[in-house]
Amino acid sequence: MAVASSKAVVLGGKNGLLGCALVQALREKGWEVTPLSRVDLDYYSGGFADDLAALLDTLEPGCLFNAVAYTDVEKAESNEEEAMLLNRRLPAVLGRVVKDRPVRFVHYSTDFVFDGRKKTPYTTDDAPAPLSVYGRSKYEGEQAVLALGLPDSLLIRTAWLFGRSKNNFVTKILDICREQRETSVVGDQTGSPTYAVDLARHSLELVDIDARGLFHIVNSGQANWAELAAEAVRCLQLECMINPISHADYPSKVARPAYSVLDAAGFTRVTSTKPRPWPQALREYLLQAFPMED
Ligand SMILES: NC(=O)c1ccc[n+]([C@@H]2O[C@H](COP(=O)([O-])OP(=O)(O)OC[C@H]3O[C@@H](n4cnc5c(N)ncnc54)[C@H](OP(=O)(O)O)[C@@H]3O)[C@@H](O)[C@H]2O)c1
Numbered sequence: 001m002a003v004a005s006s007k008a009v010v011l012g013g014k015n016g017l018l019g020c021a022l023v024q025a026l027r028e029k030g031w032e033v034t035p036l037s038r039v040d041l042d043y044y045s046g047g048f049a050d051d052l053a054a055l056l057d058t059l060e061p062g063c064l065f066n067a068v069a070y071t072d073v074e075k076a077e078s079n080e081e082e083a084m085l086l087n088r089r090l091p092a093v094l095g096r097v098v099k100d101r102p103v104r105f106v107h108y109s110t111d112f113v114f115d116g117r118k119k120t121p122y123t124t125d126d127a128p129a130p131l132s133v134y135g136r137s138k139y140e141g142e143q144a145v146l147a148l149g150l151p152d153s154l155l156i157r158t159a160w161l162f163g164r165s166k167n168n169f170v171t172k173i174l175d176i177c178r179e180q181r182e183t184s185v186v187g188d189q190t191g192s193p194t195y196a197v198d199l200a201r202h203s204l205e206l207v208d209i210d211a212r213g214l215f216h217i218v219n220s221g222q223a224n225w226a227e228l229a230a231e232a233v234r235c236l237q238l239e240c241m242i243n244p245i246s247h248a249d250y251p252s253k254v255a256r257p258a259y260s261v262l263d264a265a266g267f268t269r270v271t272s273t274k275p276r277p278w279p280q281a282l283r284e285y286l287l288q289a290f291p292m293e294d
Contacts, residue, residue, distance in 0.1 A: 007061040008022075008061050008064070009036060009064050013033065013065070016068065018067040022067055022200045034061070038068075056097065064104070070087050070137065073132060084137045091144055095145045105150055106203060107154070108155075108156050109138045110134075110138045110157060111158070111262050112132060113138055113142065114130070115257055116258040116259045117258075118259060121262060122260065124157075124216060131255040132254045133254075142214075151212065152210075155213070156203055158199050158218055159192040163285060169225065169228065170286075173228075177233050181241065184245045185242050185245065186226065186244070186245060187227070188246050189225060189256055190261060191222065192218035193221075202267065202273065215267045219281050220264075226245075228278075229242045235283050
């Protein structure tokens with residue numbers, strides 16, 4: 001079913017890394033967007049479903065994007081209840097609310113649903129086996145949405161996001177590298193660095209063609225954390241040495257996949273678009289975000 005109107009509601013669209021990119025991409029394409037945050041809707045309250053239903057009935061959007069998630073992988077280990085609430089229960093409630101309405105639901109998940117034992121990129125046919133509370137909560141969120149059998153929903157897995165937000169690896173590493181002449185970064189975990197702006201635009205390509213089901217969207221190529229950090233430092237010509245270390249030497253209580261590169265071939269098949277290589281996207285982001293440092 002084509003989307004009923006070019007109005008969209010974006011949960012997490014006021015502050016989130018992906019949420020803000022979605023709002024921008026939608027507006028670029030002429031959509032009327034209502035970005036929401038936790039200040040507008042209390043995801044934890046018993047009346048949340050009714051509040052959301054009333055909002056959707058007033059705004060009559062064609063699409064509801066869920067860019068809200070508990071994304072702090074470390075804290076999720078000790079805060080499982082809240083992680084499950086945002087990553088499993090919230091998407092299930094959103095799905096139930098849109099089920100009887102002409103609203104397409106677009107939900108996001110993560111490469112951390114996989115255990116990282118593969119040596120080749122994960123396809124949408126590969127079986128998830130999450131290693132962490134975060135990964136499990138996101139996987140259970142996927143399952144909850146799929147169980148509703150929504151005919152028009154889109155479930156998009158992505159990975160290693162960077163963009164305009166304090167809350168991402170690239171921004172954090174650059175902050176460190178402005179203060180220090182060297183730093184250690186994990187070099188034995190490999191994934192798919194992805195620009196939130198590219199993810200948002202590619203998501204809208206799927207909406208445009210009425211695609212439905214599960215897709216992976218990531219920038220092309222792969223990197224380990226140290227390689228991503230080194231590329232960011234190189235782009236901004238900072239004088240900071242990146243020393244690759246083993247994950248075993250990094251203080252973390254979370255098991256992360258050693259390899260979680262996502263295969264976006266399914267996305268390319270239906271849209272004929274191949275996402276650009278991550279270093280190209282990273283350079284564009286950094287040069288726009290930090291023009292004085294060029
Ligand atoms: N970041 C990554 O590297 C990455 C990798 C793979 C997949 N993903 C997936 O991509 C999607 C978007 O991720 P993102 O990085 O854009 O997320 P984010 O910026 O970390 O968070 C998105 C929004 O979630 C809301 N939120 C977070 N914690 C909350 C809490 N405890 N209570 C209430 N609201 C809370 C906040 O909304 P408000 O402050 O606006 O209320 C926040 O802006 C998620 O589904 C995530 O699992 C992300």
